[in-house]
Amino acid sequence: MKNLTLLWSNFWNRYTWIVRLIILAIIIVIYRWALSGLQVDFGLLKDSYPYIVDFISRLFPPNLSVLDIAIKALIETIQMSLWGTTIGAIISLPIAIASSRNIAPQWLRWLANLLQNAVRSVPSIVLGLLFVAATGLGAPAGMLALSIYTVGYLAKFYQEAIEAVNPRSLESLRVIGASPSQIAQYGILPQILPLSLGYTLWMFEYNIRAASVLGVVGAGGIGFQLKSYIDGFEYTKATTMMLVLLVVVTIIDAISSQLRHRLESMS
Known part of the structure; x- marks a missing residue:
């Protein structure tokens, strides 16, 4: 050999x-x-x-008479994304800790990673349909779908951040007899906080786009209005919805990128 x-x-x-x-x-x-x-x-x-070319030509010029409807729907989309990302982040943290090889035992890692993979394997549209069936049409279904969808990705991001923690600091805490919860509180969280906040901001930005897709299955937000106009062949009104979404996504992307850079420089 x-x-x-x-x-x-x-x-x-x-x-x-x-x-x-x-x-x-x-x-x-x-x-x-x-x-x-x-x-x-x-x-x-x-x-x-x-x-x-014919289809694109039907999208213009935008019909600004629905601008007020677009703004209201967009606000609902942002609210869905904010709550969905926050709930998903809270659920993701213990799952990430349970799936990290430098903290959790092997049997617990196996279960936590299986849960992560199971969540990631379900498309957001299916989650939207599931919660629409449970709560009815509207924003609550979208918020719940985004929460579960967020867990599949943020848990993995948090796990990678935890596994990149300096092992010497964790070993020092173990030597002085710190409990697993104390190791997580004093040895892990301070090191991963800037990076994890950056991941969370990115997920919030991504969920704005995902929420617009969930609207297609009736889960509220700007996607619901967009689908309604397309189904009714009111393409110029649909263009207004897309332009409003484009402007807001661009602004949020610029702000979150600046915040992520600052957080990464702190880590």
Whole structure:
């Protein structure tokens, strides 16, 4: 085994270009395989260009008569995202602690990671449909769907932050007899707080967009109004909704990016 490793090391050092060509060939084969499975008809795409132009032309000019409706729906979307992200963040923290290899025992990590994977495997649309069935149409269903959707991602982000904590600080606390809750409170939280707040801000920004998608299944917010106008072929009103969403998402993105940079510089 040792000789085989030595031979491979010598071959890699001597014929690096051959190895790179082999890797490139494998990548090309994988992408060709993926493209063949898609069965893309490039001729059909070329012929569909006039239909795309026709659809886009129906979106303009925006109908500003629904601007007040768009703003009200947008406020509802932000409220859904704010509460959904906050609830999801609170639930995510204990799950992240339970799934971190530098804190939790193996059996608990296995269960916590299984829970994370289960949540991430459920599309947001399905969560929206589930809570619409439970609470009816409107923003409460969207808020609950966003809460669960947030857990699937923030728990993983928090877990990565916890596992990157300096192990010496945790070992020092264990030596003096600190309990697991004290280790989490004094050894982990101060180190991960700036990074975790940055992740939470990013998730809030993302949930603004996700909330607009959940509106398609009746979970409230600007997405519900957007779908209603598209279903009624009122495309210029739908454009107003999209433009308002674009402006607000751009502003929130700029603000949260600045806050994330400041928080990361503190970590």
